[in-house]
Amino acid sequence: MVDLARPAPPRTGSWTNVLLLGGGLALAALVLRAIDPGRIAGLQNFFIIFGSLLIEAVPFIVMGAVVSAGIEVFVPARAFDRMAALPKPLQLPVAGIAGFAFPVCECGSVPVARRLAAKGLSPAAAVTFMLSAPILNPIVIASTYVAYRGRDTLWPMVLGRSFLGLMAAMAVGWVVAGRSSSEILRPRPDEEHHHESGPRWSSFAGHLAGDFLFMGRYLVIGAAAAALLQTFVPQSIIGSVADTPVLALVAMMGLAFVLSLCSESDAFVAASFVQFGVGAQLAFLVFGPMVDTKLGILYSATFSKGFFRMVVLVVGTVTLMGTLWIEVLVG
């Protein structure tokens, strides 16, 4: 007879895997010590960039996970009914402007958008919010202002970035409008663990840990790719196309993709590319917070197949068209 007083045992090998995890990490530490990357300048540079990207982004990921878990556990599904009751043409602008009230980097907005869509907010509104928040938030507007303070192009950069960012986010929202959350969200294999029974705080802790670990692993891959590119691709190689009209815009969008900078600091880097015109610098500032190496990995893990490609196409087109117009008007 089964002894029901015992807990249901985990599958065989579970505890072995926990031990393997600890042993593998200890081995990694020993190997790193033995290699001594300090002797190899490129490797040391890679680890500094890799570490700095993660140390800056992880607190935002965990704060995003806190908000996401809070939405899942404490916010009733009917809370989004008011948003759904808005006339359709108003939903996307409202979702986009809501990004103004969420001052976090792009990494933090991905888990929140996923949870909002899963909880019942229209996927179009959730995606619009996700893409606009890293550009429209007040810290990013202030840092763009500081980076361009004193230049003739100050207001075209600050206002142009906010306007084009909102337009690009709404364009993506418009493209995904009509799709259900099950069509747009990629199922998460680990999510079954998060439906933890028991008190709400326990469920909250489970969702928080689950979201952090899920986003964290893809952030690590994205940060490694960005650090690798930053280490081994010299930034000077794009300087040769600075005077070529459309190519300069595309090159700066490509650079933003490679560098994967935080939207709160990218204006300072964009401002240093003085050989490029206002349109190209603006393209860097609009495209980068929505599409970069680490976000590509995060989007691919969070959303269904084809979502990332669609975001690249739509955001890329809006950015290119918008910055060309601004260059004609201002440049």
Add this chain to the structure above:
Amino acid sequence: MDRALDTRLDRPAERVHRAGLSPVRVASALALASWAGLFWFLIGSGRTSLYLSSRTDWVVPVGAIVLTAALAGRLLSLRTARPEALTRREALAIGLTILPVVTVLALPPASLGSFAADRRSSLASAGFSGDAGDISSGEVTLVDVASALRSGEGMQQLTKRAGAEVGFVGFVTRDPGMPADEFLLTRFLVSCCAADALSIQVRVVGAPPGRFEADQWVRAEGLLYPLGGEVIVDATLVEGVPRPDRPYLNS
């Protein structure tokens, strides 16, 4: 079946089973503990400045507190009536999340050096003013030089300070073909984190030939001469110094 057991089978499973440790929750607690521990380590060791600027280093204590709270929540819910199995794939994914913590802790403290200076953008002259007003009086710092390098007006202000005595701390980089008694004193300017670093360089002339190697931290004192788009220090003293606690300047 006896009556007592029959009654127990009618209850929810979690009430019937005694709670046991869940391998998945233990592994996720390990990940949260690793990251929380890293952030507390950065605070305690002062190594935050190797990665972040002073403008953004507030994220480290915030990360430490939030991750510690998340860890506490996870530790209090480690036991469950139905412990979830940890597959090899999940263990690998959690290991991947913890790996950066291992790299930061296992490697000796280091900051960006001459390798990065060769590959990253530097501040160059451009048509905006920055904080040029600050350059015209007081001690000339490398931040003033940065303002001058990215500002036409700033460079004009700095030119008026030609011959001023300066003392700059930075690391040594060399261009190919540079005379033996010259080097570039380099420092990075960081806005958020080391990933957005921009280099500031001044050419030091009259240094003791062959005494200083690439990446060595030095203090150069001498007279300042802005020339074209370049800033030159005619050195009266160059000495090796330890890496500063804050190796990056902040914009």
